[in-house]
Amino acid sequence: xxxxxxxxxxxxxxxxxxxxxxxxxxxxxxxxxxxxxxxxxxxxxxxxxxxxxxxxxxxxxxxxxxxxxxxxxxxxxxxxxxxxxxxxxxxxxxxxxxxxxxxxxxxxxxxxxxxxxxxxxxxxxxxxxxxxxxxxxxxxxxxxxxxxxxxxxxxxxxxxxxxxxxxxxxxxxxxxxxxxxxxxxxxxxxxxxxxxxxxxxxxxxxxxxxxxxxxxxxxxxxxxxxxxxxxxxxxxxxxx
Amino acid sequence: xxxxxxxxxxxxxxxxxxxxxxxxxxxxxxxxxxxxxxxxxxxxxxxxxxxxxxxxxxxxxxxxxxxxxxxxxxxxxxxxxxxxxxxxxxxxxxxxxxxxxxxxxxxxxxxxxxxxxxxxxxxxxxxxxxxxxxxxxxxxxxxxxxxxxxxxxxxxxxxxxxxxxxxxxxxxxxxxxxxxxxxxxxxxxxxxxxxxxxxxxxxxxxxxxxxxxxxxxxx
Numbered sequence: 001x002x003x004x005x006x007x008x009x010x011x012x013x014x015x016x017x018x019x020x021x022x023x024x025x026x027x028x029x030x031x032x033x034x035x036x037x038x039x040x041x042x043x044x045x046x047x048x049x050x051x052x053x054x055x056x057x058x059x060x061x062x063x064x065x066x067x068x069x070x071x072x073x074x075x076x077x078x079x080x081x082x083x084x085x086x087x088x089x090x091x092x093x094x095x096x097x098x099x100x101x102x103x104x105x106x107x108x109x110x111x112x113x114x115x116x117x118x119x120x121x122x123x124x125x126x127x128x129x130x131x132x133x134x135x136x137x138x139x140x141x142x143x144x145x146x147x148x149x150x151x152x153x154x155x156x157x158x159x160x161x162x163x164x165x166x167x168x169x170x171x172x173x174x175x176x177x178x179x180x181x182x183x184x185x186x187x188x189x190x191x192x193x194x195x196x197x198x199x200x201x202x203x204x205x206x207x208x209x210x211x212x213x214x215x216x217x218x219x220x221x222x223x224x225x226x227x228x229x230x231x232x233x234x235x236x237x238x239x240x
Numbered sequence: 241x242x243x244x245x246x247x248x249x250x251x252x253x254x255x256x257x258x259x260x261x262x263x264x265x266x267x268x269x270x271x272x273x274x275x276x277x278x279x280x281x282x283x284x285x286x287x288x289x290x291x292x293x294x295x296x297x298x299x300x301x302x303x304x305x306x307x308x309x310x311x312x313x314x315x316x317x318x319x320x321x322x323x324x325x326x327x328x329x330x331x332x333x334x335x336x337x338x339x340x341x342x343x344x345x346x347x348x349x350x351x352x353x354x355x356x357x358x359x360x361x362x363x364x365x366x367x368x369x370x371x372x373x374x375x376x377x378x379x380x381x382x383x384x385x386x387x388x389x390x391x392x393x394x395x396x397x398x399x400x401x402x403x404x405x406x407x408x409x410x411x412x413x414x415x416x417x418x419x420x421x422x423x424x425x426x427x428x429x430x431x432x433x434x435x436x437x438x439x440x441x442x443x444x445x446x447x448x449x450x451x452x453x454x455x456x457x458x459x
Contacts, residue, residue, distance in 0.1 A: 050365065073365075080367075083362070089382075091381050091385075100367075104369060104373055150367070153367060
C-alpha cells in the first residue's frame with residue numbers, strides 16, 4: 001500500500017530524515033513513536049508530500065509521488081490526514097467542513113455530500129453538531145470532526161499526526177475510540193503518537209524513530225516488552 | 241476681509257456637488273481597479289518564484305515610496321500621452337489612483353493571507369484541493385474578514401487623495417474649490433465648504449465599512 005525507499009529530507013543544512021525505508025501493507029496499522037525531533041512527523045508529512053522529498057522515493061499504491069506525471073492532488077484524495085491542531089475551517093459549519101472537499105474536488109452534488117457528511121457525523125457521535133461552527137466545539141469534538149472530514153473523501157489510507165497531543169486528558173479517549181473503530185474496519189493507518197497504550201492495543205507494528213532513522217521496528221508486544229536497541233530501551237524507560 | 245459670504249457658497253454649490261460626484265466616481269473606480277489588481281499582486285508578491293515576486297515587490301516599492309503628487313504629474317503629462325491620443329485629466333486621475341492603491345492594497349492582501357495559519361492550507365491540500373481551490377475556498381474567505389479594517393483605511397485615504405486631481409484640472413471637488421477661490425479671492429467660503437463635503441463623504445464611507453464589518457462578523 002505504502003512503500004518508502006531510502007527517503008531523505010533536509011531543511012536547509014539540517015538533515016531530518018537520513019534514510020528511511022519501510023513498507024506498509026493494506027489494512028495495517030503502523031504506529032510511529034520516538035522522542036521529539038526524531039523526524040516522525042516529517043516522515044508522516046512526506047507520505048502525502050506536504051513536505052517535499054529531498055531524496056529517495058515514496059510510493060502509494062505503486063504510484064511514485066515524485067515521478068513526472070503524478071497528480072499529487074489525485075493521490076491525496078486517497079490519503080486522509082488528521083493534524084495535531086485539528087485545522088478545521090473556522091468560517092464553515094461542521095457539516096460544511098466535511099462537505100467541502102467532496103463537492104469541490106470530487107464534484108459531488110450537494111445532496112450526496114450532505115448525506116455522506118451526516119452519516120460520518122453520526123459515526124463519530126457528533127450528528128447533533130452538524131450546523132454549529134468549530135469554535136463552539138471542545139478539542140475532542142474538533143478532532144472527531146477532523147477525522148470525519150478526512151473520511152469524507154473515502155480514502156484508503158489515513159495518516160494521524162499526534163492527533164491527541166493538543167487535547168485535554170479527558171478528551172483523549174473519545175478520539176482514540178474513533179480511531180480504534182477505523183482500525184477495526186480495516187483502514188490502513190499510520191499514526192504518530194505518544195499514546196503507548198493505543199500503540200499496544202491497536203498497532204500491528206510499531207516503528208521507533210530517533211535521529212532521522214527507524215531505529216527499531218516490531219510487533220508492539222515484542223518492541224515494548226523486549227526492545228533490542230539501547231536507544232529504544234532508553235526511550236521506553238522514560239515514557240512507560 | 242469681511243463676514244462669511246454665504247452667497248459664494250450658494251453660487252458654487254451646484255459645482256461642488258458635481259465635483260463631489262466626480263470625486264466619488266473616481267474614488268470608486270480607483271478602489272475597484274486597485275482591489276482587483278491588488279489581489280493578484282498580493283498573491284504574486286508571495287509567489288515562490290522570484291521572477292514573479294520581484295517585479296511586484298519593486299512595483300510596490302516604487303508606488304509606496306514616491307509621493308502621489310509626483311505620480312499624478314508623471315502619469316498625466318508623461319505616461320498617458322505615450323499611450324493615448326487625447327489626454328483627459330479624469331482618466332489620468334483614475335489611472336493614478338488605481339495604480340497607487342494597487343500597491344497599498346497588495347500589501348493588505350499579502351498581510352491578510354499570511355495571517356492565516358499555515359495549517360489551513362495544509363488541511364485543504366491534504367484533502368486533495370489544488371492550491372487555487374484552497375486559496376479560494378479556505379484562505380481568502382478568512383483573510384478577507386481581517387482585511388476589512390485596513391482596506392477601509394486605504395479607501396478613505398484614497399478618497400481624500402483624489403483631491404490632488406485638482407492640480408491636473410480633473411473636475412473633482414477640490415478643483416471647484418480652487419475655482420471659487422480664484423474667482424473671489426476668498427479662502428474660508430470655498431475651502432471650508434469643500435472640507436465639509438469631504439468629511440461627509442469619508443464619514444459615510446466609515447459607516448458603510450463598519451456596517452460591512454459587523455455583517456461579516458456574525459456570518
